[in-house]
Amino acid sequence: MIVHIQPSRIHGTIKAPASKSSMQRALAAALLKKGESILKNPGHSNDDMAAITVINALGAEVREMEDGSLKIISEGVRPVKDKVNCGESGLGIRMFAPIIALSRNSITIEGEGSLLTRPMDFFDEVLPSLGVEIQSSHGKLPLKIKGPIVPRNIEIDGSLSSQFLTGLLMAYSASGASSVSIKVKNLKSRPYIDLTLQVMKEFGLKLPINRNYEEFFFMPTSRDVEESTIEYTVEGDWSGSAFLLVAGAIAGSIEVLSLHNTSTQADKKIVDALLDAGAEVKVDADKVYVKRNKLEAFQFNATDCPDLFPPLVALAAHCNGISRIRGLKRLKHKESDRGITLKEEFDKLSTRIDLQDDEMLVHGNGGVFVKNEKLNSHDDHRIAMACAVASLQSDFPVIIRNPEAVKKSYPNFFLDLKKLNAKIEVQESSFSDAFNDLES
Numbered sequence: 001m002i003v004h005i006q007p008s009r010i011h012g013t014i015k016a017p018a019s020k021s022s023m024q025r026a027l028a029a030a031l032l033k034k035g036e037s038i039l040k041n042p043g044h045s046n047d048d049m050a051a052i053t054v055i056n057a058l059g060a061e062v063r064e065m066e067d068g069s070l071k072i073i074s075e076g077v078r079p080v081k082d083k084v085n086c087g088e089s090g091l092g093i094r095m096f097a098p099i100i101a102l103s104r105n106s107i108t109i110e111g112e113g114s115l116l117t118r119p120m121d122f123f124d125e126v127l128p129s130l131g132v133e134i135q136s137s138h139g140k141l142p143l144k145i146k147g148p149i150v151p152r153n154i155e156i157d158g159s160l161s162s163q164f165l166t167g168l169l170m171a172y173s174a175s176g177a178s179s180v181s182i183k184v185k186n187l188k189s190r191p192y193i194d195l196t197l198q199v200m201k202e203f204g205l206k207l208p209i210n211r212n213y214e215e216f217f218f219m220p221t222s223r224d225v226e227e228s229t230i231e232y233t234v235e236g237d238w239s240g241s242a243f244l245l246v247a248g249a250i251a252g253s254i255e256v257l258s259l260h261n262t263s264t265q266a267d268k269k270i271v272d273a274l275l276d277a278g279a280e281v282k283v284d285a286d287k288v289y290v291k292r293n294k295l296e297a298f299q300f301n302a303t304d305c306p307d308l309f310p311p312l313v314a315l316a317a318h319c320n321g322i323s324r325i326r327g328l329k330r331l332k333h334k335e336s337d338r339g340i341t342l343k344e345e346f347d348k349l350s351t352r353i354d355l356q357d358d359e360m361l362v363h364g365n366g367g368v369f370v371k372n373e374k375l376n377s378h379d380d381h382r383i384a385m386a387c388a389v390a391s392l393q394s395d396f397p398v399i400i401r402n403p404e405a406v407k408k409s410y411p412n413f414f415l416d417l418k419k420l421n422a423k424i425e426v427q428e429s430s431f432s433d434a435f436n437d438l439e440s
Contacts, residue, residue: 002374003403003414005391006423010252014244014420016236016259017410018043023234024051024091025166025196028099029203030072031055032174035227037203039070041234041258046408050087054096057081058103076174077102088113088335088408093141094163097123098171101132101147109143113379114335116141122164126156151177151218158187160333166196169216173206177218187213188330189304191266198264202232235260238267240410241288242311243385245270247417248290249279250318251392254420255289266305273300273312277319297321297364306330306338309360310386313342316362317351317390323362328355335380335408345387348373349394367393374399381408388414392422 023043028051030037042048052062052070059078063071077099084100084107086092093111097120100107121139128134131150136143151172158165168182187193190213200207208216236258248254261268261283271288274281276298280291297319302308306327316323331338339360343353348371352363375391375398377384384405391398403426406413418424 001402001404002427003388003400004425004427005388005398005400007394007397008251008392008422010247010254010392010417010420010422012420013255013257014416015257016238016241016244017045017412018048019235019237019239019265020045020047020409021091021192021195021237021239021265022199023048024089024095025199026203026232026234027051027055027072028095028170029199029205031058031060031074032076032099032170032205033203033230034075035073036229037072037074038065038229038231039072039234040231042068042070043234045411046087047089047092050085050089051092051096054084054086054092057084058100079103079105079107082106083108083110085110085112086115087111088115090115090118090161090334091163091166093120094161095167095170097143097145098127098149098167099174101127101130101145101149102171102174103147106133106144106146109141109145111141118333122156122160126154126164129154149175151175151180153180153183155183155185158184160188162187162189162192165193169196169208170200170205172208172218173200176206179218179220181215181217182208183215184213189266189306191264191304194264199232203230204228235263235265237410238263238265238270239307240385240413242267242270242308243314243389243413244416244420245274245288245290246311246315247389247392247420247422249274249277249292249295249315250389251292252421253289253291255287257287259288260286267308269305270308270311273298273308273315276300277315295319295364295366297323299324301326303327303330306334307382309338310342310382311389313346313353313360313362314386314390316364317346317349318367318393319364320366321364323364325360325362326358328358328360334382335405336378336383338380338383341378341380341383342386345375345383346390348375349390374401376400377402377405379405381405381410385410385413388417
């Protein structure tokens with residue numbers, strides 16, 4: 001299937017999508033907390049749906065309420081199935097694997113798409129030291145895990161992803177870890193660990209002492225998780241909204257609601273890049289306004305927020321001069337090798353990209369001048385969104401192939417752009433039908 005995008009001038013107000021980072025962590029915490037949990041403003045992305053199927057398989061009951069909220073009833077990890085499927089969610093597999101290891105049952109973890117090629121050596125190396133039996137396919141999915149996990153003093157490498165640590169922190173907490181610590185070398189994406197700890201706190205899970213993100217120490221206490229009903233509101237997503245905000249900066253004006261300036265989400269830093277590039281930006285307590293302005297090259301360190309690379313590249317393509325974005329090494333094991341795919345697709349938009357060690361150089365020309373070629377998402381949701389946003393101010397209509405990749409994180413992305421006056425047409429298959437149904 002394909003999406004046609006005509007040169008557009010956008011304007012209007014839109015609500016941010018629900019954060020899948022917040023949603024998936026909340027689902028895991030609701031599984032571990034005994035009793036009832038109410039999740040307000042739940043997400044509906046493919047990654048969110050995969051996480052729901054995982055906690056169902058691990059014994060949680062999930063009910064949709066009349067107002068759209070989710071009620072989750074759980075007695076902890078009590079598997080009712082011997083297989084779980086994390087879909088294409090990197091956070092899902094990395095977070096849930098240690099949680100699954102809380103059980104004595106032998107459980108197989110499966111995945112789909114690009115997740116099948118992502119390295120899982122971390123679990124082969126770490127989980128056996130915690131008393132967990134594990135089998136993998138040469139460091140790849142599927143994984144077979146049998147616990148129970150026994151918290152011990154360990155040291156892990158945090159340079160690949162903070163998501164492994166998120167799972168360990170939750171599993172240690174739920175298993176009653178006492179007088180043990182997880183030491184971490186070279187931790188990346190620290191804000192996501194802040195989000196993990198924040199969610200754990202709101203669900204009443206036992207928290208470790210955070211010693212400068214180098215050690216997480218669990219005190220010698222034996223307090224069980226209380227059986228009580230809690231309410232948690234899933235945050236608006238700064239990751240998906242970054243594309244909307246960039247769209248406003250290059251193609252008109254936009255106000256995005258439900259973006260909290262107190263959020264711990266790493267991708268909130270998109271505001272810094274927009275300001276550095278010269279966009280007109282106003283940030284309130286729960287909304288952000290961005291208006292088009294003359295844009296100049298900027299410098300940005302995305303090491304702790306690598307998901308910002310695609311919207312940053314779309315922004316840089318419309319700037320005058322060479323923008324420098326650090327953190328390139330974090331892009332290799334995403335849904336695609338994003339450094340390579342961004343370079344390939346933006347070359348079609350007459351935007352030169354150089355990849356130098358850990359830095360990406362984007363040669364902006366003040367606007368995209370299309371060679372009238374088709375673009376390809378490479379089945380990567382953020383590549384699809386970056387191409388779409390960059391194309392709003394192109395000189396010619398643009399075609400994007402495989403746009404359905406956006407369902408992984410932001411199913412209504414193209415619909416929301418259309419609500420903002422973008423000239424978009426989706427053609428072919430069930431994705432087109434769903435798009436048209438939502439529009440009507």
